[in-house]
Amino acid sequence: MRIPFFSFLMTSPFDELLEHAEKVRECSWVFQQAVECHVADKCDAFEDYRKEVDKLESEADAIKRRIRGHIPMGTKMPVSDFQLFLYLKEQDKVLDSVEDALNWVSYGIGLGMPEALKKDFLLLIDSVIEPIEELSRMVAEAKKYFDSYSDKQRNIVKKIIHNLRQREHEIDHMEDRLKFKAFSMGFDPISVFHIVRLVETIGSIADHAENAGDMMRAMIARRRKPFFS
């Protein structure tokens, strides 16, 4: 049974989840800077950005380990360990995808980004950042929900999850358009392969953000006991 009055007795892992989400968000901004730099004609700072992403990734990993290694025994948590770890795993996958995408960007330094795709590509990056930003907002609002168990707060979290799905859907379309353009504009096969793979990896960032949203949806689901139990 959920009793708001006793919520202060429970240990909430959400502060640390939020910390992790903030790191992911910060990392996404550096990723965006790196991509913008790569797309620009001259980019000297790309390696700096890469290092910055690596640094943020290892900081996020440390937070992840801290959450996994310090789940308090004996105190009641608002969600089960299992759900929490699943969520954390998915949130961490966002970061892994960002790192993957950055690696793919780096593989194509010699190839460059065709002029005709630049605008759409930057738009895709910009759109991908949004669900990552929403993630940390979702965790912050979920923390508030688990403090109060108010329906209103739950609806706010649900709305963010809904937005995440919508964004992912839009990004899928953008991804398809870009892939189509890459195939149809007559670029050399290596460039096409690079662009398609890069676009897919970037798209997977939004997929993991959406999955994280789904995990959160399960966490905030109302548990009803069977009538005859």
Add this chain to the structure above:
Amino acid sequence: MDIYLFSVVILIGLAVFDLIVGVSNDAVNFLNSPIGSRVAPRHVIMIIASLGMLAGVTFSSGMMEVARKGIFHPQFFLMPELVTIFLAVMLTDIILLDFFNTFGLPTSTTVSIVFELLGAAVAVSLIKIYMADESLSMLVNYINTGKALAIISGILISVVMAFFFGALIMFLTRLVFTFDYAKPLKRYGGLWGGVALSVITYFMLIKGAKGASFLTPEAVLWIKTHTWTILSSGFMVFAILFQLILLFTRINILKPIILMGTFALAMAFAANDLVNFIGVPMAGMNAYTIAQGAGDPSMATMEALQEPIQSNTFLLLIAGTIMVVTLWISRKSRTVSKTEVTLARQDEGSERFGSSPLSRVIVRMVYSQFDFTRKMLPSGLKRIISNRLDPKTTGPVPSVSGATASFDLLRASVNLIVASAVVSFATSMKLPLSTTYVTFMVAMGTSLSDQAWGSESAVYRVTGVLTVIGGWFFTALVAFTIASVFACIIYFVKFPAVLGLVLLAGAIIFKSYRVHFKREEKDKDMATLSLRNDVDAETAIKISFEQTGHFLKEISDTVDVCFDAAFSEDRQRLKNVKNEIDKIQKWADIIAANIFKTLFLLNKEDVEETQTYSHTIRALRDISESHRDMIMHAYEHFDNNHTGLLEVQKQELRQIKAAITRLLRNTGIMLLQRKKVDFDYISNQDQKLRQLFDAFDKNQIKRIQNAQSKTRLSILFYRFMENSVKISQQTRNLLDIFRESFTHHKNHTGG
């Protein structure tokens, strides 16, 4: 166990809670001066106050008349009726005092108990009159109206007198000693010490002698009739003693005076105010014991309560121990003390209270009066006064902990002397008064006289004083009303009502604990933002960076919520964000004040850097103003039930939101971590925001022309966009300034 015995047990339990809430509120009376002046480390002050309280408790016997017969005539009541009155009084007292403690407002426990007794007694009397089908004029038989009126008028007079004498004595003392009082104190310190300690000693005698078991009635009478003998001989002894101390030692005589005054006031508080907390339950116990001797306890009349009853010393000591423990651990007590100390603080800074029309009128009136008086004075006299009363002759002196005292030792000693003198005089004249009101008004009078309420703070301080005084009237009114309502409920519903009201009181206290905790956390956050006086320039710059970083993050979060709430037309969330506006504005003010402090700390060669720093203040102001405008407008729009944003507008604003929050967050992170500033990214976001603005502006014009978007909706849309652009522009400026100053300072320090 019979129902009345159970009620008496509840009364005793309530007494414990009442002691806790009562001490939390009244501790300010004797802690204000030593804590405000930081005369000694906190634990020393607390030990002295605790000893004073324990001494006072032993003098407290025989002071319980107010509860038993001070307000009503007990012979007209039966035991169950009295128990009803006492239960209503105690429950009201706990709720009321806890409310005042939560908001850090000092009030009088005497006034609250008197009005609660009055309210409950009037309610029960009226019920009795109604049931007996008697005339309303019979009420005067039940209520001791003469005494009640004397108490009320005595208290009101003491408030005016305390303020007047506080201001006058402080003015005269400052004329003699000036703000730089070290030298004059060497010269006239003996005389001052003599006056101070003779008054304080007389105060202790007159307040303590009444109940002291070791003094014979003849000795008490002698003390009462030989005021001047005590004062003059005390003056001579102490003047000689202090002059010798000044001549042969390096002891600052103001310190023992203040600590002695603290002891005296703590003693007087315990001796006199203990009745406010345990007087009523003890009277309840007496009533029950007396009734047990009668044939039918429920029909026993209470004439016997008119006879003097000696209090149990053991019970008094238990009460004293609870008071001492509360004094040490109560956080609400600190909040109450903080209010009084902050209102009397000599220097400027962030003010707890805002401005109000009444306070502005009062300040303007007083200023014009001062101007008029200044014109009337001869110029020579004016020059002498202004030379001697110039607070700038000495700066704030940091205490051992590095924190600065709110006012100096001289003011603290005047506070204690005047408060002791006013209370002693009123007691010797048998005038009832409230120690809280007297000490508060004396503290305000002395701070007024000391020019602590300068043009930068007067309006806020006057609002604070008016709030506290307003709270006193509120105390009387609410105490009377709630006690009478509770008495009626208990009278008719009997025992279930008692249980219900006890639970209600418990719930209210629990709720207020949470409210207080939250407020405390908020205040702590704000307090940590202010720069300490002992930081160096490098640390000050570092702190300014960090604070601005946190500030921008907070702006980003609230802007994010504001957009989101506007999209979903969530009025409640907009209201929550609106409630954060004040905090943000205060925060911006604190950062600006810290930047001024940083300017002060920077060397003269750093003028260029200094100049750039002053620009940050404008940027911060503009950011907080745009932030405020955006939130207020969005809230008002939806509060007035205007139509929500169109779907296409939401899509556009979502992009604006992403750009502005990204920009704010990134700048915040950069300032917080002082990492290499990637100005291009911020610049790109700003650029993007402008491009979006231009594009969406055109779209919106089309929507207006197509009559898709109504006027109010268009205004809302533009407010969001314009304010976002303004915030973005100023954030960029801010980053420019910090980037330059950071590089500049690094070069300077070789970092």
